[in-house]
Amino acid sequence: MDWGALHTILGGVNKHSTSIGKIWLTVLFIFRIMILVVAAERVWGDEQDDFVCNTLQPGCKNVCYDHFFPISHIRLWALQLIFVSTPALLVAMHVAYRRHEKKRQFRKGDKKCEYKDIEEIRSQRFHIEGSLWWTYTSSIFFRLIFEAVFMYAFYYMYDGYQMPRLVKCSDWPCPNTVDCFVSRPTEKTVFTIFMIAVSSICILLNVAELCYLLTKFFLRRSKKAGNSKQQPNHENKEETKQNEMNELISDSCQNTVIGFSS
């Protein structure tokens, strides 16, 4: 169970996202998770080994390292990425629940059910309307909250986003005040700023997606009020075309979602 498995799970969710949601997911996987795995983990790999203190006192380095780096940047980013990805699973659960209900209707022979067979239910893409709209919007809202919380946690824990070259430590058992030198401070600062920048881009994408959903919601309401008598099928056809285009533009990720595949 690693980042690849998370990619598989979220790929299934992607099918029911908006275009902005799909862009967000791509940015998440390529500019955050991939950068973390292929680059950042190597930069922080020797963080404790090459944290050097100007003392022979045993234990002083351990204590000073623990004081200045209570939780490593890498672990904070890993937690941030996991927490930010998981609200999408709410959407996956909701879609799976809807599919389950439609299958139940189909099996009972309900006349309201417009599907011809079970395969069609399985492959059908649900539009973001009704209760699914609320679930989707909540998931974006939670994503925003988690991003902001983690960015603040970084800022608070490390007094800003810059990695210092030297830290002065006077915790026991260090004698008086000891100079300790951090390994690769510039490279760490560069990656920290990069990850913060990409977090901000993700926040902007989420805000844009939220605005898009709200706009769509209000437009639909006003259209329903005005045009429902004249052209009942026109809106559905337009939406279907747009959804097909979205599918063509984005990747067709795997359909499996852990435990929620039918």
Next chain:
Amino acid sequence: MDWGTLQAVLGGVNKHSTSIGKIWLTVLFIFRIMILVVAAERVWGDEQQDFVCNTLQPGCKNVCYDHFFPISHIRLWALQLIFVSTPALLVAMHVAYKRHERRRRLRNGEKIDIEELKNEKIHIRGPLWWTYASSIFFRIVFEAVFMYIFYYMYDGYQMPRLVKCSDWPCPNTVDCFVSRPTEKTTFTIFMLAVSGICMMLNLAELCYLVIKVCMKEPRKTT
């Protein structure tokens, strides 16, 4: 055979679970196994290398490390996750047995469609209900046992910065310093919290199953 294989095995079981069971499985895989693999294993990676004792006496560090960390947190969590996941296999075995019985009936000439047989979701009733409820009960027991073992072995859930060791061959009392104590305490508390959440989900699922059975019985009698 690794966590990915476990995921494949339990993914199949998931199909016959309740909704709460599915949520439990997601929490297990994403907030426990994944955190263990991508984060916690790195934090504990250098636990013996960077365990430093204030002495030049050879062997003292080894002995002290072994005294204070009889079983590493990472190994205990791995064992906990495996034990907690495996009761679900009881359910898988029971479902497979039921399917096998139906196929046998099909071969004996009863008219059942093969495709329907493969894809049919088996409802949690009768003896399967008992198997399912027992698997949840065992999950709860294993979770509780491991949480207690952690508490007993490490005198609570906080990782100390300093441990004082006087085992032979250490001269008198020696100060030993643990590597990354704050980060380890944070992850210990996080894993404990998620264990607690999983236990509550299991209890909720057990209550749901019991209520479902109790509600069906009055309908049957009327």
